[in-house]
Amino acid sequence: MNMRKLKRRLNRIIPGGRQLVIGVPFIWLFMFFMLPFFIVLKISFAEADVAIPPYTEIYNYAEQKLQILLNLGNYSMLAGDELYIAAYFGSLKMAFFSTILCLLIGYPMAYAIASARKELQTVLVLLIMMPTWTAILIRVYAWMGILSNNGLLNGFLMSMGWINEPLQILNTNLAVYIGVVYSYLPFMILPLYANLVKHDHSLLEAASDLGSSTFNSFWKITIPLSKNGIIAGCMLVFIPVVGEFVIPELLGGPETLMIGKVLWQEFFNNRDWPVASALAVVMLAILIVPIILFNRSQAKEMEGKE
Amino acid sequence: MKRFRFSSLMLVLGLLFIYAPMLILVIYSFNASKLVTVWGGWSIKWYVGLMDNTQLMGSVVRSLEIACYTAVAAVALGTLAAFVLTRITRFKGRTLFGGLVTAPLVMPEVITGLSLLLLFVAMAQMIGWPQERGIVTIWIAHTTFCAAYVAVVVSARLRELDLSIEEAAMDLGAKPWKVFFLITIPMIAPSLGAGGMMSFALSLDDLVLASFVSGPGSTTLPMEVFSAVRLGVKPEINAVASLILLAVSLMTFFVWFFSRRAEESRKRAIQQAIEEGAADSWKQPDVRRAQAPEAA
Numbered sequence: 001m002n003m004r005k006l007k008r009r010l011n012r013i014i015p016g017g018r019q020l021v022i023g024v025p026f027i028w029l030f031m032f033f034m035l036p037f038f039i040v041l042k043i044s045f046a047e048a049d050v051a052i053p054p055y056t057e058i059y060n061y062a063e064q065k066l067q068i069l070l071n072l073g074n075y076s077m078l079a080g081d082e083l084y085i086a087a088y089f090g091s092l093k094m095a096f097f098s099t100i101l102c103l104l105i106g107y108p109m110a111y112a113i114a115s116a117r118k119e120l121q122t123v124l125v126l127l128i129m130m131p132t133w134t135a136i137l138i139r140v141y142a143w144m145g146i147l148s149n150n151g152l153l154n155g156f157l158m159s160m161g162w163i164n165e166p167l168q169i170l171n172t173n174l175a176v177y178i179g180v181v182y183s184y185l186p187f188m189i190l191p192l193y194a195n196l197v198k199h200d201h202s203l204l205e206a207a208s209d210l211g212s213s214t215f216n217s218f219w220k221i222t223i224p225l226s227k228n229g230i231i232a233g234c235m236l237v238f239i240p241v242v243g244e245f246v247i248p249e250l251l252g253g254p255e256t257l258m259i260g261k262v263l264w265q266e267f268f269n270n271r272d273w274p275v276a277s278a279l280a281v282v283m284l285a286i287l288i289v290p291i292i293l294f295n296r297s298q299a300k301e302m303e304g305k306e
Numbered sequence: 307m308k309r310f311r312f313s314s315l316m317l318v319l320g321l322l323f324i325y326a327p328m329l330i331l332v333i334y335s336f337n338a339s340k341l342v343t344v345w346g347g348w349s350i351k352w353y354v355g356l357m358d359n360t361q362l363m364g365s366v367v368r369s370l371e372i373a374c375y376t377a378v379a380a381v382a383l384g385t386l387a388a389f390v391l392t393r394i395t396r397f398k399g400r401t402l403f404g405g406l407v408t409a410p411l412v413m414p415e416v417i418t419g420l421s422l423l424l425l426f427v428a429m430a431q432m433i434g435w436p437q438e439r440g441i442v443t444i445w446i447a448h449t450t451f452c453a454a455y456v457a458v459v460v461s462a463r464l465r466e467l468d469l470s471i472e473e474a475a476m477d478l479g480a481k482p483w484k485v486f487f488l489i490t491i492p493m494i495a496p497s498l499g500a501g502g503m504m505s506f507a508l509s510l511d512d513l514v515l516a517s518f519v520s521g522p523g524s525t526t527l528p529m530e531v532f533s534a535v536r537l538g539v540k541p542e543i544n545a546v547a548s549l550i551l552l553a554v555s556l557m558t559f560f561v562w563f564f565s566r567r568a569e570e571s572r573k574r575a576i577q578q579a580i581e582e583g584a585a586d587s588w589k590q591p592d593v594r595r596a597q598a599p600e601a602a
Contacts, residue, residue, distance in 0.1 A: 017482060022397060025387040025453070029406040032450045036421030039428050053427045108316035115313070122562070124317070130558040131324055133504060135511035137528055137535070138547040142327035145334065145539045152330065185324065236412060243414020245514055250535060260416045267420060268517075277424070280417045291409055298408040298458075299401075 037284070044277035045070045055273050074278035083257070084279070088286070090257040094173075094248075095241040098180040102188040102237050103230065105181070110192035110229075111222075114199075125193060132186045140179050140250050147175050147251070171253030179247040184240070188233040195229025196222070228297050235294035239287055259283055328551055335544035352545035362530055362546070369510055369527040372441055376448040376509035377502040383449060384456025384501055385494075389486075391457065392464040410454040419518030422447050426519060439521035447519045448509040455508065456501035463497035464490075496568040500561045507554050 046055040059068045078084045113124045131139060146152045147170040154166040169175050199222065207217035223230075245260035252258070259279060267276040335353075339346025356362060387407045394400075410418065426436055426443050436443055467490070475485045491498070513528040520526065527550075534543050 018394070021386060022390050022394060022403070025383055025390065025407070026399070026403055028383055028453075029387075029403075029450065032422065032425070032446055033406055033410060033418075036418075036425040039424045040417075040421045043424055053431075105316065105320060108313040109320045112313035112317035122566070126558060126562050127321060128324075130555060131328075133507035133511070133558060134328075134551060134554045135513070135528055135531075137511070137513050137532060138331070138550055139328065141531075141535050141539070141543065141547055142331040144535070145544075146327060146330065148539065182323065182327070185320065189320075239412040240414055243416045245416055246532075260414060263416050263420070273424070276420060280420050283414065284417060287414070291412060292405075294412050295405045295408050298411075299404045 040277045040280050043274055044074055044281045045072070046274045046277075047071045047073070048272045048274050053273065054271050071274070074274050075282075077275070078278055078282060084259075084262065087257040087259045087262045088282070091242045091244075091259040092286070094176065094180065094244075094258060095238045098177060098184065098241055099188075099234050099238045101177070101181050102185050103234060106185055106188035106192060106233065107230075109185075110189045110196055113189070113193050114196035121197070125190070128186050128189050128193075131183075132190075136183050136246055137250075139183055140247055143175070143179055143182065144170060144250060147178070170251060171256075173252065173256055175251040175253075176248050176256055176258075179251045180241055180244065183247065184237045187236040187240075191232035191236060192226065192229045195226045195232075199225055228300065231293060231297045232301070235290050235297070239290050239294065242287060243283060331544060332548045332551060335541070335548040337541060337544075340541060352541045353549075355542060356545055356549075359542070361525075362527075365525050365527045365530045368441065368524065372444050372448065372526065373506045373509040375441075375445045376452055377506040379445070379449040380452035380456050380505035380509075381498055381502045384453040384505075385460050385498060387453060387457040388461035388464055389490075392461050407454055407457050410451040411458070413451075415512075415514035416518075418451065419447070419515045422450075422515070423518045439519055440524035443519040443521070444516050444524065444526065447515045448505075448512060451515070452505035452508050455504055456498075459501045459504065460494060460497050463494045467493055496565040499564055503557050503561050507557055510550070510553075 042058060043055055046058050048054060049056045056069075056071075058070060059066060061067075109128075113121055113128070116124060144151075148154075149166040149168065149170065151170070153169070154163075157163045158166065169178075203221050203225075204217050207221060208214070212220075243260040243263075244258065245264050248256045248258040248261045249264070252261070263276050263279045263283075266272050266279060336348050336350065337345055338349035338351065387403075391404060391407060397403075422443075423439075426439055430436055471493075472485050472489055475489050476482070480488070511528060512526075513532050516526045517529055517532075520529070527546075531543060531546055534540060
């Protein structure tokens with residue numbers, strides 16, 4: 001009798017299987033993904049200080065008075081300094097144009113894979129997927145050897161007699177574009193392929209039976225149907241590129257102003273944690289709409305709805 | 307037809323674009339000349355030299371260790387998340403949960419890295435843990451973002467599964483956890499393997515997150531490579547990079563090989579079941595016989 005009562009009590013306290021299954025990943029992600037953003041937000045209102053950790057506390061409680069001191073200086077500095085604004089614009093421009101380039105190159109590739117034979121498809125997808133598992137660092141490093149002044153590309157062009165002096169490509173924005181498109185192309189192709197391969201071919205056949213040209217049916221049927229894939233692919237490229245650090249650091253030069261690089265320098269070189277936090281908060285504010293768009297398209301994909 | 311040929315051409319060119327630089331890197335890692343751009347004949351001296359570099363070797367061991375822990379934890383966490391997203395359709399905060407699972411896929415690494423570091427610093431102040439940042443903090447950071455990749459891979463598989471098998475087991479009285487471990491897990495095993503290897507590779511490659519959340523004395527391989535690369539192209543780095551490329555391509559091959567084998571054995575099992583069904587119906591002619599080949 002008593003045991004049964006105890007058991008019932010215990011059952012009430014110990015979460016059931018369902019709560020546990022939802023709770024474990026939820027708490028982990030909340031703890032290590034969501035909560036940290038609020039801390040970043042908090043520290044963006046602090047002041048840099050020569051201490052450990054190197055920032056001031058924004059609230060203090062003494063003599064029954066709670067004082068909260070919000071320092072807006074970091075944000076007004078971001079808004080006032082042309083360097084930061086140029087860095088944000090530089091990042092957005094870089095991300096925008098490389099997304100378009102990836103889409104223009106990636107779409108035909110994804111289309112070709114989706115229309116290949118079934119056995120060939122798995123091999124091709126694997127070939128596209130493999131580089132995404134390889135360090136971005138190494139793939140970017142490979143380009144350093146190719147693009148440098150005494151590198152392979154210049155060596156080849158000079159030996160062919162097409163140019164007399166080496167072209168300065170490494171440490172320019174052109175090199176960063178090459179690096180970004182090179183590194184992020186697979187992220188464009190994979191969601192596009194996943195979408196294109198599901199298409200129903202009878203629609204295209206029906207269109208061609210009714211006299212539509214191949215280009216017309218491609219433009220009016222295939223493209224609109226692959227909208228979700230295009231959104232997912234573009235977001236997978238655009239959002240991370242805005243915050244990209246490794247590529248502009250290694251391939252870019254002094255003219256390359258990108259926000260990921262600036263944040264890194266503020267944090268590691270100047271040890272100004274509050275300014276780095278403010279930079280991150282503003283970057284997140286810019287990216288929140290694309291991230292929500294991406295999450296929606298992913299949610300649809302995950303639930304299997306179209 | 308013309309567009310088809312154009313897209314195939316793009317595919318070939320694109321694959322060349324993706325693989326040529328890596329191939330060049332590997333070839334030049336065997337270059338005997340100290341000058342990276344001049345070819346001085348074949349040699350493996352840079353690889354031999356790596357063995358003596360104890361600092362580098364230490365970071366390799368550390369990175370491998372973190373990658374192993376990450377793979378295990380990310381698979382467990384990612385599978386749970388995928389299961390929740392595909393099977394439990396209604397609960398409070400589901401939209402938030404879905405967002406939390408997929409957002410790490412696109413979140414710029416500098417933001418995730420900075421925010422996690424600030425969390426660890428705040429936690430050290432409040433609860434006294436972690437006193438020192440190192441392998442554990444890097445492991446937490448990697449697990450969080452790798453779990454997102456695992457969740458995507460596993461949820462794709464979970465959606466394809468035939469629910470009727472699980473339902474049958476439940477009807478026969480199996481507890482939900484028993485169904486999950488005895489039926490669901492074996493059926494999604496290939497994607498768990500793929501997710502694990504993917505996490506391993508991603509963790510092994512990560513530079514930005516590790517730079518933020520590591521402490522003194524816990525330099526990982528990418529951090530070591532990065533500080534060398536910053537100073538320019540060096541033959542030793544070519545060798546390290548080639549070895550990483552080799553490791554990752556081997557792993558990719560294994561993923562492909564095992565998932566293909568699993569797929570084939572599954573197909574064979576289905577084929578066999580259909581044939582047995584057809585053989586049974588042969589003895590007692592009824593409508594089932596006509597249906598069997600169709601199901602194939």
